[in-house]
Amino acid sequence: MTRLTLITGLIGTVILAALILIALFAQQIAPGDPLQMVGRPLLSPFADPRFPLGTTQLGRDVWAGLVHGARVSLTVSATAAAAVILIGILVGTLSGFLGGYVDDVLMRITEAVQSIPAFLLALALVSVLGASVTSVVVAIALSSWPPSARLVRAEVLRVRTLDYVDAARVAGRSPLAIAFLEVLPGALQPVVALIGITVGEAILVESALAFLGLSDPNLQSWGLMVASGRATLRVAPLLVILPGLAIALASLSVSLAGDALAARLSEGRRA
């Protein structure tokens, strides 16, 4: 691991830890409903000690919105990324281990899904399923699994020719048990490298869907805050700048931490 990766990885991990704490204790840090009108509209930051970052056009506390937005953003993206990787593992393992027709069919489907512009697919899924947190998770999962499936498949293809897998076959274990209990654990390491990228991407997709008004309207999220700040772009640009900064910070910290983790693991493998 180079020194640069180490430094950026540390910075990423610290920011990410802070964001997770803020998300966990959102209700303690900024009590109440962040969508409530609590003060005069469009107060600038530091004007009123009760609202350190000012208020929005609708008199909502900006700081409270940012704090509660962390919860939505991190929960949705972590769940969606977990689903993406699970689908990837399932499809990739079956495809790589079974081969033949199953492999052909699954890979054609993977290729097809990968050819659909992912964000368009997510958009269509949310509009069919209705705007809610669950449909956003489902939409991200169903539109972004192909790369992880391909990666897992490639790893499974490599691992399944190793001797210990043959040994398990000779010992008479069932094919599915060999695939998921013997081959898969050996193929998992590169998947770890995917976590950072997948969560970072999911944060961006979630925020873009919320920006377009396709997330739960009863939850304050960063994307939604940017969208409502657009109306007052000329007089209060901070209402757009701050929540966007939060999205970028979250996505960046996750990918920096993920990069460092991946670099560390690949070093461990070489040693």
Place this chain on the structure above:
Amino acid sequence: MLLRFIGNRVWQALPVVLIVAVGVFFLLEMAEGDAVDAYFATTGAGDAGLAAQLREQYGLADSIGTRFLTYMTRLATLDLGYSVAFSRPVTEVIASRLPVTLMLMGTSILVSGSLGVLLGGIASWRRGRPTDAGITVSALVFNAMPGFWLGLLGIILFAVKLRWLPLGGIGTIGADLSGLESLLDTVRHLVLPVMTLAITYLALYVRLMRAAMNEAADSGWALAARARGLPESKIVLRHMARPALLPVVTMLGLKAGAMLGGSVVIETVFAIPGLGRLSYEAVTQRDLPLLAAILLAGTLVVVIVNILIDLFYRKLDPRIADTTG
């Protein structure tokens, strides 16, 4: 030989397009309500008798199997149905919006790829020095920014504060421009959206180019070229940069779909009347047949861009041109 190559690639792409078409049909089936409900929702009136009659007329009352067959046969003749939101055939609506998006996407791919190659090359050239770290880290930072936000930042800085560039749209409304002036006007309008889209995807290309150039610099062939006394510029351009371009070009193809998806928010932010903004309009007006058709059109664009990129790849890497027909 070239024609046979293109023919092969189209033949390979057919099952992909077919699977997407089938998937889109079932996606539409998942939605609550059909076109008649959507129609009544827009007109605000209608009775059960009329609804049944309309469903009969448009084949919506048939069984799912029959509807699937009708859908596929109509698709084969490029009949994508009728858009309730725009009161025009879907094909017409899409055809009127596609050129702008193709222009936006094509320029962004070119800008993103060439900037990535340039910056990745510079980073590798200054390997381990502050310039290298600066380029690598800033590319990562831009990659983490949501496109719609970066676009809005560009608007705040360049259109509102500095007044250098227009706020949005693709041409000055009411300005009767011709020839060169009209071209310059379009360029001025496209600078911000293209740069936004290009910069958010830059990191990948910078990273690939940098890694490939580093590898090439350490390789035997660069050393051999140096030993033969070739000028440094020739070594860098012909012996290192050319092979290093290959992974970048592959990635440009893989990311074509992401670029097209990214254009949804970019076109919404900059009020550009393209396919991306159309998909947003289809969602807000609940015009699902239109949305489905956009998915299909988007897939076709991705498939075609990938075939074009494969052609470019063949030009770049003569080893492939020799072996595959």
